[in-house]
Amino acid sequence: MEEQENILRGGHFIIKETNCEDTFTPEDFSEEQLMMRDSVLEFAEKELWPNKARFETKDYAFTVECMHKAAALGLHGISVPEAYGGLGMGFISTILVCDYISGTSGSFSSAFGAHTGIGTTPITLYGTEAQKKKYVPKLASGEWFGSYCLTEPGAGSDANSGKTKAVLSGDGKHYLISGQKMWITNAGFCSLMIVFARIKDDKNITGFIVEHDKENPNGITLGEEEHKLGIHSSSTRQVFFSETKVPVENMLAKRGEGFKIAMNALNIGRIKLAAACLDAQRRITTESIKYANERIQFKTPIANFGAIKYKLAEMATATYVDESATYRAGKNIEDRIAMREAAGNTHQEAELKGVEEYAIECSILKVRASEDLQNCSDQGIQIFGGMGFSADTPMESAWRDARITRIYEGTNEINRMLAVGMLVKKAMKGHADLLGPSMAVADELTGIPSFETPDYSAVLSEEKAMIAKLKKVFLMVVGGAIQKFGPNLEQHQQLLLATSDILIEIYMAESTILRTEKNAKRFGEDTQEIQIAMAQLNLYGAVDKIISKAKEGIVSFAEGDEQRMLLMGLKRFTKYTSQPNVIALRIRIADTLTTENKYCF
């Protein structure tokens, strides 16, 4: 089943070429998806955006009110199968809703994301039929809200080390859960908790569905709301369990499978979090453009200054890049789910395997989109100058709200290391042939380079050739590192981080180029002039970063002749035939933005 389909497998982008025609882009949204987008945007514009300031006042009740309003539109059940009260829409629709509902306030998007994601998916993915029938309709309708209790004071990134215990009662009918969880989103108003606890001295934790009824606390008490840097109206509390009685039939999957559940729920959470960073970037960019057009200094709108054009062009480009990659991966996941269903898997099995397959891409997207959002809001503050530092403008809260996205759903350090670590593991298991292409690159390094002048007349052809070469850089560095350190590579974290940055840049740049090439071919090159400029500008930055990270890796693990050869290879594989004029590109992008007075791609 794996090989017969023409769907790029997870992680294989680094060893294979993708045709632009096989890449999904936001320009491919169906009528139904566009309608869904418009209704989510209408909700955000009407209910959330005008109340942005209210979300800064620790108004937790207001967040709950908005969650109920989203429920009335069916938005909590987008991805839930119809059999369990949801709309049963595909993965693209799921991330589309996540995208457009999340741009206005980190408080609301955290509440929405925790409920519809990690608060619900463990049951849809791992629940028994009885569990799904009992709980999922309540969650999909918003009658109940969900939370996810994994983190503990002593167990954060090391999530499987939690001390919360689950002890079987004497009559064998219940587990008694005791322990302390912390940083639990939605704790203050949820009716259901996905709780991870250890049975006896099991190596791995176990997942449970725990009902939370304030009238009948059942040993559950909550800490006070945490005082946080951002997402001020997202409820975040500690949760204490003292012999909380949970029926044995509320165990999720099998004993000891909790860690697997936790990680897979996070995989989906990561691509959704990337999506949740998109509309925030669009809005911050739009607000910055409007301000730059209005703010006069030295008798001219600041939008006319090169320094501001630089920022606007970079902000819009990063947004376009993140959009391109998120929807590309989203469609791969959707297609893989469909393929598995067609081959006889249940929807549940298909979804689980479909998302697991693209765990590398999910980590890549989470890291890059969260960092782009942070940069975007930081530049937004800078464009607003002193006003950006004021809580009276939307930039200040956007910047604070953005910060958490680099921490939750696995910190960006952990996700960077996971991305490369999972790829290396895939290679070791024979699921991705890194070795063959790495050896081919090694041979190429010792061979004579071609002196032919390539024909780069087709749109983005030089850029595509550059992507192919950058993949060689990755294979060269990772191949060399594996050769040097073997299975101990995972102990060389700084090297992993550097290689991960190379991997991330390649995926993001390739996705952007493929989207733009596809659109240029079908809509005409002239319609994509600025998108082409953004793809080129992003690639230029990617090449620069890759040169720096690859060099850092090479000089750290190779010496003498080997080092010289690898550095020469790096030079060869990062050489442009014609360098883009990046300043001119930024000016063209910024001028379009300021003319349109909004993010317009």
Ligand SMILES: Cc1cc2nc3c(=O)[nH]c(=O)nc-3n(C[C@H](O)[C@H](O)[C@H](O)COP(=O)(O)OP(=O)(O)OC[C@H]3O[C@@H](n4cnc5c(N)ncnc54)[C@H](O)[C@@H]3O)c2cc1C
């Ligand atoms: C507002 C908010 C909401 C949250 N919501 C939830 C929720 O709903 N449910 C839930 O279960 N959790 C939730 N969390 C917890 C969140 O997932 C954790 O904070 C996160 O996983 C990091 O764990 P930690 O805070 O213990 O940091 P630590 O794990 O202590 O990490 C501290 C630093 O060390 C680094 N580090 C840790 N281990 C390694 C390693 N092996 N190698 C290299 N570097 C490492 C980290 O990257 C980080 O920079 C939330 C947190 C916050 C702040």
